[in-house]
Amino acid sequence: MTETPIPDFASGGGLLPAxxxxxxxxxxxxxxxxxxxxxxxxxxxxxxVYFSRSRNRLWxxxxxxxxxxxxxxxxxxxxxxxxxxxxxxxxxxxxEGYATCFFxxxxxxxxxxxIVEPLLKDPAEIYDR
Amino acid sequence: MTETPIPDFASGGGLLPAxxxxxxxxxxxxxxxxxxxxxxxxxxxxxxVYFSRSRNRLWxxxxxxxxxxxxxxxxxxxxxxxxxxxxxxxxxxxxEGYATCFFxxxxxxxxxxxIVEPLLKDPAEIYDR
Numbered sequence: 001m002t003e004t005p006i007p008d009f010a011s012g013g014g015l016l017p018a019x020x021x022x023x024x025x026x027x028x029x030x031x032x033x034x035x036x037x038x039x040x041x042x043x044x045x046x047x048x049v050y051f052s053r054s055r056n057r058l059w060x061x062x063x064x065x066x067x068x069x070x071x072x073x074x075x076x077x078x079x080x081x082x083x084x085x086x087x088x089x090x091x092x093x094x095x096e097g098y099a100t101c102f103f104x105x106x107x108x109x110x111x112x113x114x115i116v117e118p119l120l121k122d123p124a125e126i127y128d129r
Numbered sequence: 130m131t132e133t134p135i136p137d138f139a140s141g142g143g144l145l146p147a148x149x150x151x152x153x154x155x156x157x158x159x160x161x162x163x164x165x166x167x168x169x170x171x172x173x174x175x176x177x178v179y180f181s182r183s184r185n186r187l188w189x190x191x192x193x194x195x196x197x198x199x200x201x202x203x204x205x206x207x208x209x210x211x212x213x214x215x216x217x218x219x220x221x222x223x224x225e226g227y228a229t230c231f232f233x234x235x236x237x238x239x240x241x242x243x244i245v246e247p248l249l250k251d252p253a254e255i256y257d258r
Binding site for chain 2: 006007017019021025026027028030031039043044073074075076077078079082084094095096098101102103104105106109110111113
């Protein structure tokens with residue numbers, strides 16, 4: 001056991017970026033934000049809890065969609081200002097229905113993108129159940 | 130080819146988080162920040178260029194350490210506010226000499242961590258060549 005008891009939330013003005021990675025296939029699923037409360041609930045509940053900047057409240061991932069993330073492992077980076085969650089993802093990580101939020105690939109030096117991932121879920125069905 | 134020509138840097142106050150992932154083994158290496166200039170130079174040069182918030186200038190990853198990141202693929206997320214670089218990493222991504230900056234694993238619900246990755250490089254040798 002070592003130095004840092006918790007990530008340095010003060011360094012990020014109370015919010016730190018948290019990366020979710022699929023523990024099974026290594027796919028980077030999304031990036032969201034955590035405050036200390038989200039961090040503590042993630043640790044105690046074993047499910048990913050973020051802080052929604054747009055809604056200005058805790059966001060228990062999957063609370064509306066059912067697409068919860070069960071935490072397999074948590075890593076903290078060298079500067080203790082970024083969190084990496086390795087998770088088991090239920091359903092689709094992305095609210096647009098893709099397995100990963102990173103479904104757009106940059107195709108040229110102008111930065112134009114193309115969708116390169118299959119749609120797993122109809123977004124209308126995710127949120128209108 | 131679709132919608133977003135470049136990530137929405139304005140949404141992040143000029144800076145967006147950029148995740149670097151090892152294209153060979155899927156390991157998440159680090160998170161850094163990009164402004165539009167860093168983004169454009171990354172696209173044109175084929176090497177990861179970030180914006181260093183501490184030095185307040187462009188940071189061509191590896192410029193001091195030699196540990197450059199050659200870009201294999203770039204993804205942009207659903208909200209166009211996070212960038213994912215899949216890279217070929219030369220040497221060690223972390224300035225502390227580990228392959229990944231996420232070398233600390235959270236070991237208990239109190240958030241205590243343990244180093245779980247091998248040290249690849251002596252940090253003193255990385256920066257005193």
